[in-house]
Amino acid sequence: MTKILVIGAHGQLGQSFQYWAPHFPHFKMLFEDLPEFNLLDQDQLERYFQSTSINIVINCAAYTAVDQAEDQPENAHQLNATAIGFLCELSKAYGFKILHFSTDYVFDGSAQTPYGEDDPLSPLGVYGRTKAQGEALMQSAGIDGWIIRTAWLFSPYGKNFVKTIFSLLQNKDEISVVADQTGSPTYALDLAAATLKALEQKPIFIGVKIYHYTNSGHTTWYGLATAIQQQINTPCKIHAVGTADYPTKAKRPKYSVLSCEKIKKEFNLDLQAWESALEDCLKKIG
Numbered sequence: 001m002t003k004i005l006v007i008g009a010h011g012q013l014g015q016s017f018q019y020w021a022p023h024f025p026h027f028k029m030l031f032e033d034l035p036e037f038n039l040l041d042q043d044q045l046e047r048y049f050q051s052t053s054i055n056i057v058i059n060c061a062a063y064t065a066v067d068q069a070e071d072q073p074e075n076a077h078q079l080n081a082t083a084i085g086f087l088c089e090l091s092k093a094y095g096f097k098i099l100h101f102s103t104d105y106v107f108d109g110s111a112q113t114p115y116g117e118d119d120p121l122s123p124l125g126v127y128g129r130t131k132a133q134g135e136a137l138m139q140s141a142g143i144d145g146w147i148i149r150t151a152w153l154f155s156p157y158g159k160n161f162v163k164t165i166f167s168l169l170q171n172k173d174e175i176s177v178v179a180d181q182t183g184s185p186t187y188a189l190d191l192a193a194a195t196l197k198a199l200e201q202k203p204i205f206i207g208v209k210i211y212h213y214t215n216s217g218h219t220t221w222y223g224l225a226t227a228i229q230q231q232i233n234t235p236c237k238i239h240a241v242g243t244a245d246y247p248t249k250a251k252r253p254k255y256s257v258l259s260c261e262k263i264k265k266e267f268n269l270d271l272q273a274w275e276s277a278l279e280d281c282l283k284k285i286g
């Protein structure tokens, strides 16, 4: 039986894997997060893999606070890059594959058509830069695994845009939301299910492959907020504003739609439209 360890199990993607685990009984899935399992603690990890044999590590742990990363570049670098390098060393020593997640923020957003897996990386901020460094470390480590880039994650778990807007729409008379950044909202539960369905197909791992996975379609943050409101129907007024009117510490790409053709074709996956994924998520939140 394939033994899978999910790291960062309390985050929104980690919890999404926990949700699906009972539906994949032929995988033995283990879940770890801070404080018992600290990706930055090399001794602790070494002890873990010495005592527990694992076939696949799914790494959902990351420094994901995009604006805060601008003030804490070293912390972001340690978790998003240095720790990945160390995990790769353990992968070689203990023979497990690594499934790692990365982000649309490795691109600068100057494209006008969906980004492909091989397009050049040009991150605008610390978060994207450290995630790109993590990708590069994994690609040069001589290990087997996947890097799955995703975008605009939402779920009933943790902190995310959909949960924040859901709450604001019920508690405010008006809110302003950025309408000039375009991306593909992605339901973490769909991403976790797709990853496990791909693994179920017993893929052969040779080197590090990059895939893109998002829900299908794209919108702006304003479009996403409006779609939430249409489903929950509150009187709150949503104003569309430009990025310039809503300054944030980190610069974000104007356009970061990812082409998902490769993962769709290779694993015969259907990508749910973000609107219906949102409907499902709001039912679970609501």
Ligand SMILES: NC(=O)c1ccc[n+]([C@@H]2O[C@H](COP(=O)([O-])OP(=O)(O)OC[C@H]3O[C@@H](n4cnc5c(N)ncnc54)[C@H](OP(=O)(O)O)[C@@H]3O)[C@@H](O)[C@H]2O)c1
Pocket (backbone or CB within 6 Å): 007, 008, 009, 010, 011, 012, 013, 014, 033, 034, 037, 038, 039, 040, 059, 060, 061, 062, 063, 064, 079, 100, 101, 102, 103, 104, 131, 149, 150, 151, 152, 153, 154, 158, 159
């Ligand atoms: N969120 C998005 O919109 C988005 C978009 C594109 C790509 N991604 C990528 O998708 C992946 C999952 O993101 P997510 O939104 O699920 O992240 P998340 O909710 O922030 O979860 C990250 C998890 O990692 C844990 N963690 C932090 N430091 C750790 C350490 N030293 N050792 C072990 N665990 C640690 C966190 O614990 P604490 O909460 O206690 O710190 C948290 O449970 C990440 O690789 C992220 O870069 C996310």
